[in-house]
Amino acid sequence: MSQLDELYREVILDHYRNPRKRGTLNGAHVHAEGNNPSCGDEFSIDVAIEDGKITDAAMQGQGCSISQASGSMMMDAIIGKSLAEVSDLTTKFKTMMTIEEGENPVDPDRPGSVLGDLEALQGVRKFPVRIKCADLAWATLSDALEQAEKAS
Amino acid sequence: MTDLRSLRSDFPILSRSINGHPLVYLDSAATTQKPVAVLDAMEAYYRTSNANVHRGAHTLAAEATELYEGARSKVARFIGADPAQTVFTRGTTTAINHIAYGWGLDRLKQGDRILVTIAEHHANIVPWQIIARHTGAELVYLELTDDYTVDIGELESVIDDRIKIVSFSGMSNVTGALGPIDVLSQAARSVDALVVLDAAQLVPHQPVDVNQIDVDFLAFSSHKMLGPTGIGAMWGKPERLEEMEPTEGGGEMINIVERHTSTWAPVPHKFEAGTPPIAEAVGFGAAVDYLDAIGMDVIAAHERDLTTYALEKLSEIPDLRVYGPKDATKRGGAVSFELADIHAHDIATILDQDGIAVRAGHHCARPLMKYLGVPATARASFYLYNVPEEVDALAEGLLKARQIFGLS
Ligand SMILES: Cc1ncc(COP(=O)(O)O)c(C=O)c1O
Numbered sequence: 001m002s003q004l005d006e007l008y009r010e011v012i013l014d015h016y017r018n019p020r021k022r023g024t025l026n027g028a029h030v031h032a033e034g035n036n037p038s039c040g041d042e043f044s045i046d047v048a049i050e051d052g053k054i055t056d057a058a059m060q061g062q063g064c065s066i067s068q069a070s071g072s073m074m075m076d077a078i079i080g081k082s083l084a085e086v087s088d089l090t091t092k093f094k095t096m097m098t099i100e101e102g103e104n105p106v107d108p109d110r111p112g113s114v115l116g117d118l119e120a121l122q123g124v125r126k127f128p129v130r131i132k133c134a135d136l137a138w139a140t141l142s143d144a145l146e147q148a149e150k151a152s
Numbered sequence: 153m154t155d156l157r158s159l160r161s162d163f164p165i166l167s168r169s170i171n172g173h174p175l176v177y178l179d180s181a182a183t184t185q186k187p188v189a190v191l192d193a194m195e196a197y198y199r200t201s202n203a204n205v206h207r208g209a210h211t212l213a214a215e216a217t218e219l220y221e222g223a224r225s226k227v228a229r230f231i232g233a234d235p236a237q238t239v240f241t242r243g244t245t246t247a248i249n250h251i252a253y254g255w256g257l258d259r260l261k262q263g264d265r266i267l268v269t270i271a272e273h274h275a276n277i278v279p280w281q282i283i284a285r286h287t288g289a290e291l292v293y294l295e296l297t298d299d300y301t302v303d304i305g306e307l308e309s310v311i312d313d314r315i316k317i318v319s320f321s322g323m324s325n326v327t328g329a330l331g332p333i334d335v336l337s338q339a340a341r342s343v344d345a346l347v348v349l350d351a352a353q354l355v356p357h358q359p360v361d362v363n364q365i366d367v368d369f370l371a372f373s374s375h376k377m378l379g380p381t382g383i384g385a386m387w388g389k390p391e392r393l394e395e396m397e398p399t400e401g402g403g404e405m406i407n408i409v410e411r412h413t414s415t416w417a418p419v420p421h422k423f424e425a426g427t428p429p430i431a432e433a434v435g436f437g438a439a440v441d442y443l444d445a446i447g448m449d450v451i452a453a454h455e456r457d458l459t460t461y462a463l464e465k466l467s468e469i470p471d472l473r474v475y476g477p478k479d480a481t482k483r484g485g486a487v488s489f490e491l492a493d494i495h496a497h498d499i500a501t502i503l504d505q506d507g508i509a510v511r512a513g514h515h516c517a518r519p520l521m522k523y524l525g526v527p528a529t530a531r532a533s534f535y536l537y538n539v540p541e542e543v544d545a546l547a548e549g550l551l552k553a554r555q556i557f558g559l560s
Contacts, residue, residue, distance in 0.1 A: 004505050008498070008556050017493070039497055040514045040521070040528050062527040064497035065557075127501060 006123035007130075008065065015069035015117070020076055023058045030148045034140035036132055041067040043136050047144045053082050064133050066124055071137035073117050083145065090138055093118060097131055156446070156454050156536050162187040163537055173507030176542045181325050181353060181486040181533035182511050183375045186439075190378055193438035194431045205430055206404060206421075220430050223437030224420070227385050230440040231370070232361035237393055239386045239420040240428055240436075244352040245275040247371030247386035248319070250423060251348055252279035253399040255369075255392065256317060262288035265314040267345070269294045269302050269331075270523045271324045274516040276350045280319065289316070295523065299477045300327040304335045311339045317346045322354030326515045326531065327476035328459070328483040330354075337366040346392070352376055352384075356535075357455055357484050359448040368392045374432065379439035383432035386423070393419040400425040451536045455485040458534045458543065462487055465547045471559070472550065475529055485534035488515070491550055494557050496530040502556060503549040510546070 025046035033044040041063030048056040057079055059071045078086050092105045092115055106114050106122060124134045160166050163185045168175045177185060197219060203212035205220045221235070228238035241247040260266070266280045270293045277291075284291045292310065297303045302320070318340035322331045331354075337347045347367040354360055355370075356377035362370060369392065373384035388396070398405055398416060402425035407415040416422040443451065460480040466472055471492035477483040491499060496512035503510055511531045514521045521528065532546055554560070 002505075004502060004556055007501070010558075013558060038513070040518070041497075042527070064495035066498075130497070130501060133497065 003123070003126050007127060009120040009123065011117050011120045012065060012069040015072035016065040019059065019068060019072040021058050021072070021079070022060065024060065025056060025058050027056075029056075030144045030151070032140050032144035032147060034136050034143065036063075036067075036136055039063070039133070041133055041136055043067060043071055043140050045071075045137070045140050045144055047141070047148065049083070049148050052084075054078050054080065054086060059137070061137075063136070064130075066121070066130055066133040067136045070118075070121055070134040073121070074137045074141060077116060077118055078141070086141075086145070089115070090142065093138055094135070096122060097125065097134055099125055099128055099131070156450075157539055159187075159446070160537050160539070162189065162442075164188060164191075166537060170507035170509070171505050176506075176508040176545045178532040178534065178538065178542065178546060179509045179511050180535035180538075181376070181515075181531065183381070184356070184378050184535055185537065186378055186380070186435075187442055189442050190380065190435045190438045194380060194435040197431050197434045202431075204427055216430055219437075220428065220433050223433040226437040226440050228387070230444065231355060231385075231387060232363050233387050234390075236419065237388055237390055239388070239393070239423045240433055241371070241384050241386050241423070242382060242429075243373040243375070243384035244273075244350060244371045245279075245373075247369070247384060248275055248348065248350065249279045250386060250399050251319075251369050251371075251388075251396070252283045254396040254423075255346065256280075256283040256289075257286060258397065260284075260287035260289040260316055263314060264289040264316045266291050266317045266319065267294065267310065267315050267340075268292075268318075269320050270296060271300075271302065271327060271329065271520050272319075272321055272517065273325055273350065273352065274518070275352070276319055276321060276348075277519065280317075290314075293519075294320075296327075296329075299329075299479070299482070300324075300475060301329045301477060301482060302332050302336070304332050304339075307335070307339045311343055313343055315340070315343050315345045317348065319348035319350065321350040321352070322360070323351075323357065323484045323486070324476075324517075324520075325353050325486055325533075326488050326517050326520055326529065328486040328488070328533075329477050330482055330484065333365050333367070341366065353484060353486065356443075358452045362387055374436040374439060377439055378442055379436040380429075380432045382429045383436050385436075388419075390419070393423075396423075398422050398425065402426045404428070446536065454536055455534050456480050458538055458540065459483065459485045459487065461540055462532065462534070462543045462546070465543050466550075469547060469550050470554070475524055475526070485538075486531060487533065488529040488531045490526060490529055491553060492557065492559055494553055494559075496528040498557070499530040499550070499553050502553040503546070506545065506549050506552070508542075508545055508549050 043061035228235040355372040405425040500512035
């Protein structure tokens with residue numbers, strides 16, 4: 001597969017074109033916004049938390065396929081998970097997205113077994129300037145969870 | 153098409169390959185590549201004449217001063233100006249800040265208005281926002297017509313005694329549209345407003361003579377016209393420069409310094425506090441020599457032909473929308489576009505894999521992006537060293553982007 005095909009896997013384009021959970025939440029939730037001023041990508045998230053668990057979430061934003069697909073995949077990955085699980089997921093995702101080789105938690109023999117669809121974003125590692133696009137949703141999620149923690 | 157192809161060998165970087173492909177550099181609106189003549193002039197200065205300017209009586213100091221002031225004369229002549237009214241600045245941004253602070257801060261007051269256009273670069277918006285906040289003045293915008301040129305039809309309702317400054321670009325770095333210089337300066341004169349021309353994209357690409365236009369200040373950057381970064385110029389009418397306050401104090405810009413007060417050196421030195429970028433000035437001078445030798449009218453014609461060709465090629469690509477005038481006589485060679493639902497960053501990444509450098513994003517013109525209703529555009533921009541084959545490469549790259557995004 002060429003580097004470009006690896007970057008723009010079908011599942012990424014699918015999430016880009018059909019983002020999951022786009023919108024806002026009505027009930028009690030925390031809200032956070034993030035952007036990359038250099039490129040203009042924007043992302044905002046609503047997260048509803050009950051008993052240490054993310055019961056629902058919704059996203060809004062505009063930007064490149066990588067930033068928006070990463071957000072959409074994140075929605076799929078975090079809803080219904082405990083905060084501890086989400087924290088673990090975030091760490092694994094960040095590690096997957098660092099450029100240093102050898103730290104990737106993903107098991108190449110069992111694709112999807114560690115981070116599910118999110119593993120499709122590995123191709124971004126070959127494009128260092130785009131890593132911040134993939135990170136945006138996750139940084140915004142972290143902001144939201146920090147807020148929730150402070151409020152509790 | 154005017155063939156400037158042989159000039160390409162003057163630009164060492166153009167023989168680079170990027171990701172296994174020959175570099176196709178289509179980002180000259182952001183910054184231009186440098187010819188050997190500029191690189192050599194700067195190196196020669198450091199190797200043989202390096203010293204501080206305007207101080208010291210030794211030979212090198214005299215040589216450096218001569219080179220620095222010589223560069224000023226070249227840059228001034230390039231725009232038909234007097235060197236005594238040509239101030240070296242860090243670039244266009246710094247020049248506009250000088251004007252906003254040095255001229256605007258003391259003169260504007262509550263109820264006054266600064267008129268700009270929605271197509272301005274942040275460099276011609278943010279300094280005015282700051283001055284407006286300090287003085288209570290208000291920033292007002294002219295909008296655009298359907299062909300992305302400034303809507304001068306609005307002028308009548310906007311121009312009144314409240315307008316004290318009219319500041320606009322001679323050529324948009326996003327749409328490529330030429331600014332209606334004469335119409336706006338006349339309108340400004342009718343209410344005695346100051347006229348500031350952001351010529352960052354104009355001076356590099358078209359012949360400009362300050363005697364042929366009626367503006368008070370004009371600003372441009374060396375790095376957008378084959379010269380080094382870190383230097384640019386602010387030209388001003390003599391009486392404006394006289395009445396304007398310096399915004400930076402320090403060495404070089406003073407006449408006499410007492411314990412509590414100082415007097416200023418004459419213009420242009422009044423605005424050049426501290427040790428200036430001397431090698432950069434020398435490089436800037438070499439750049440205008442290079443452009444002069446080719447001729448700005450030749451360069452403008454070449455870019456017009458190339459832009460016409462590019463607009464034609466781009467119009468053949470399905471779902472591609474150009475944000476800028478379709479008429480090549482109303483515009484320069486910065487071509488912004490959107491392709492189907494493919495975000496500009498994705499376009500830039502895909503093109504880069506084939507060695508094609510374009511810009512993606514808001515191009516430091518976020519109010520314009522909002523106005524156009526797009527989050528970002530991709531932009532290809534041309535200069536004297538670009539050739540039609542590079543336009544072909546761009547078109548092919550864009551078709552490839554469509555394929556990768558599953559659009560046939
Ligand atoms: C129209 C316009 N104005 C101002 C600027 C700012 O120039 P500089 O960054 O060299 O100060 C630019 C450069 O991007 C520009 O295109």
